[in-house]
Amino acid sequence: MRAVSVHFDLLERRDPEQRERDAFAAIRSQIAHAKARAPAFAQRLEAVDPASVKSRADRAHLPVTRKSELAELQKASPPFGGLAATRWGEIRRVFQSPGPLYEPEGKRPDYWRLARALYASGFRAGDLIHNCFAYHLTPAGSMAETAAHALGCTVFPGGTGQTELQVRAIADLGANGYVGTPSFLKIILEKADEQGVALPTLTKAMVSAEPFPPSLRDAFLARGIAGFQAYATADLGCIAYETTAREGLVIDEGVLVEIVRPGTGDPVAAGEVGEVVVTSLVNADYPMIRFGTGDLSALLPGISPCGRTNMRIKGWMGRADQTTKVKGMFVHPAQVAAIVKRHPEVGRARLVVDNPEGNDRMTLHVEVAGNASSHAEAIVASIRDVTKLRGEVAFKLPGELPNDGKVIDDVRVYK
Numbered sequence: 001m002r003a004v005s006v007h008f009d010l011l012e013r014r015d016p017e018q019r020e021r022d023a024f025a026a027i028r029s030q031i032a033h034a035k036a037r038a039p040a041f042a043q044r045l046e047a048v049d050p051a052s053v054k055s056r057a058d059r060a061h062l063p064v065t066r067k068s069e070l071a072e073l074q075k076a077s078p079p080f081g082g083l084a085a086t087r088w089g090e091i092r093r094v095f096q097s098p099g100p101l102y103e104p105e106g107k108r109p110d111y112w113r114l115a116r117a118l119y120a121s122g123f124r125a126g127d128l129i130h131n132c133f134a135y136h137l138t139p140a141g142s143m144a145e146t147a148a149h150a151l152g153c154t155v156f157p158g159g160t161g162q163t164e165l166q167v168r169a170i171a172d173l174g175a176n177g178y179v180g181t182p183s184f185l186k187i188i189l190e191k192a193d194e195q196g197v198a199l200p201t202l203t204k205a206m207v208s209a210e211p212f213p214p215s216l217r218d219a220f221l222a223r224g225i226a227g228f229q230a231y232a233t234a235d236l237g238c239i240a241y242e243t244t245a246r247e248g249l250v251i252d253e254g255v256l257v258e259i260v261r262p263g264t265g266d267p268v269a270a271g272e273v274g275e276v277v278v279t280s281l282v283n284a285d286y287p288m289i290r291f292g293t294g295d296l297s298a299l300l301p302g303i304s305p306c307g308r309t310n311m312r313i314k315g316w317m318g319r320a321d322q323t324t325k326v327k328g329m330f331v332h333p334a335q336v337a338a339i340v341k342r343h344p345e346v347g348r349a350r351l352v353v354d355n356p357e358g359n360d361r362m363t364l365h366v367e368v369a370g371n372a373s374s375h376a377e378a379i380v381a382s383i384r385d386v387t388k389l390r391g392e393v394a395f396k397l398p399g400e401l402p403n404d405g406k407v408i409d410d411v412r413v414y415k
Contacts, residue, residue: 006244008119011253012308019310023256026281027289028053033085034287040065040073040082041289056258056267059290064265064277066292067235068321071099080104086285095139095234103139103234105146106285112139112237113254113282114147114230120243120250120306121206121228123177125152130170130202132158132180132188133209139234140209144179160184163191171197177204182212182220182227189223206230211316231316236278236288240313248300248312254282257313259299262320262407263333265290273298273405275320276313294321296405322408326353326360331387333407339364339382345375348401351391355412362391367398 007013014022031050034041044063053059065083073081079094079102086104093105105111123129129148135141135157148155156175158166166188169175178185185205192199205220205227212229220227228242231249239257240249251257258267259274268274276295280288296319300312323332331351340349347367354361364383368375372395383391 008116016309030287037085038083060267062290064290064292067294070101084286096137097234104285110147110150112143114143114238115150117230117238117241118147118151118206120241122204127153127176129153130156130158130175130178132184135159167192167197170199174201179206181210182207182216243306245304245306249315250304250308250312251310264337270299273403296320324408324410335386336407338386342382347398350401351408353410363394364391365394365396367396369398
């Protein structure tokens with residue numbers, strides 16, 4: 001009898017150097033394609049010669065297109081902001097996410113590339129998947145369903161709500177696994193307990209769109225359900241997924257991921273928390289190049305014990321878009337980065353906004369080695385020049401600021 005592989009395909013076990021060469025060949029092709037077919041990328045990448053992008057250092061010079069820009073881009077140039085290299089008739093569906101933002105679904109099988117994540121979660125051809133991602137407006141239901149079909153699974157389109165009917169369907173049909181948010185699986189299991197309905201066939205789950213704390217993972221496991229998480233977005237599809245190693249999330253083979261300092265396009269050191277920026281390697285319909293997700297994470301060192309050789313991230317660690325309003329003026333992470341660039345002596349920085357006695361106050365905490373006080377006046381002047389607001393400076397030793405990706409920390413308390 002032939003053993004079933006624990007890996008989806010040979011791409012997952014590639015030599016990392018070979019993967020890097022393959023990725024940059026794909027990026028060069030994507031840049032040329034995007035410039036030819038997507039008007040917004042043609043403008044943004046006008047000065048970029050695709051053949052010149054050969055390394056991560058070269059890629060770091062490309063502009064970052066951030067998720068926070070999409071709503072305005074799509075208003076100015078409907079329906080996809082000039083970022084799509086496709087048109088009606090060439091795509092199968094179009095979806096609407098909160099914003100509203102519109103996303104195309106192309107005709108390629110497993111368009112969102114979640115089959116790999118399903119496989120890593122234990123799903124196999126012949127399984128019946130109870131899909132509780134939303135089917136209305138947003139793409140999540142279709143993302144999971146198209147992946148399941150590519151894997152050879154049958155899908156029950158449960159969607160959200162109607163908990164009693166969900167329990168009845170799982171019990172009647174004998175679903176092998178669940179796909180959806182972890183919180184809704186918890187609700188379904190609690191409803192089954194309330195009704196006295198056993199769900200013995202339900203043994204696996206792939207969850208996403210919410211945090212999946214170890215306590216909830218262990219609670220599912222105690223009921224015989226092994227749950228794994230996937231990190232995906234409507235703009236990019238699958239970005240990373242959990243494996244049986246339970247050590248971070250392995251990057252999907254269809255994307256290249258970097259972690260940058262929030263508000264900039266500058267890559268941070270391995271292990272430092274920053275914004276997840278993703279380049280799509282295979283999506284010709286929506287060829288996202290250096291797309292800033294607005295999510296925070298950090299790269300993990302080494303290779304996963306599960307045998308997959310791609311890089312890993314820690315998982316979702318919060319939001320990178322920390323824009324706040326102080327005295328009626330917006331202050332952005334990019335402005336903090338601009339201040340830091342003026343002062344080579346500064347390492348990491350964090351702008352803390354508080355309101356003692358009800359008055360807004362900004363204090364830029366900066367890591368500086370050596371004689372810090374001699375830089376105070378110049379840094380304070382830069383704060384005023386860049387933000388148009390008064391601010392103070394507080395000095396920290398190198399490594400003293402938390403490694404949590406926060407560039408602006410709004411700790412104001414309103415009474």
